[in-house]
Amino acid sequence: MYNMNLENTFNTGLITGIILLIIILAIWSVIWKAIALWMSARNNNKTWFIIMMIINTAGILEIIYIFTIAMKKPGAKKNLIEELKSDEIIVEETVKK
Numbered sequence: 001m002y003n004m005n006l007e008n009t010f011n012t013g014l015i016t017g018i019i020l021l022i023i024i025l026a027i028w029s030v031i032w033k034a035i036a037l038w039m040s041a042r043n044n045n046k047t048w049f050i051i052m053m054i055i056n057t058a059g060i061l062e063i064i065y066i067f068t069i070a071m072k073k074p075g076a077k078k079n080l081i082e083e084l085k086s087d088e089i090i091v092e093e094t095v096k097k
Contacts (some may be wrong), residue, residue, distance in 0.1 A: 004088040029059045036062035 033052060040049040048065055066097060 025058055029062075030057065031057035032062040032066075036065045039066060039075075043070055043073065045069065 033056075036052055037049060040046075040052065052062055052065065056096065
């Protein structure tokens with residue numbers, strides 16, 4: 001009887017760990033996908049947008065796009081930082097109202 005309880009506890013812990021890992025991976029993927037899709041839309045890269053929208057690679061394809069394709073353009077990093085800052089200002093103003 002003791003071994004059965006120990007085995008059930010182990011299985012429950014393993015299942016909980018796997019579910020937690022899946023949730024973390026899903027959040028990771030959604031964040032990178034959102035950033036990459038936003039950047040590809042802003043850069044008018046329709047092919048990349050469609051590929052990233054259809055294929056789920058747990059953020060790998062999105063990270064490759066962001067750091068190889070999107071950041072290749074001259075001033076891309078500066079523009080991204082400026083846009084993020086302006087979006088923060090808009091959000092702050094909206095919250096204050």
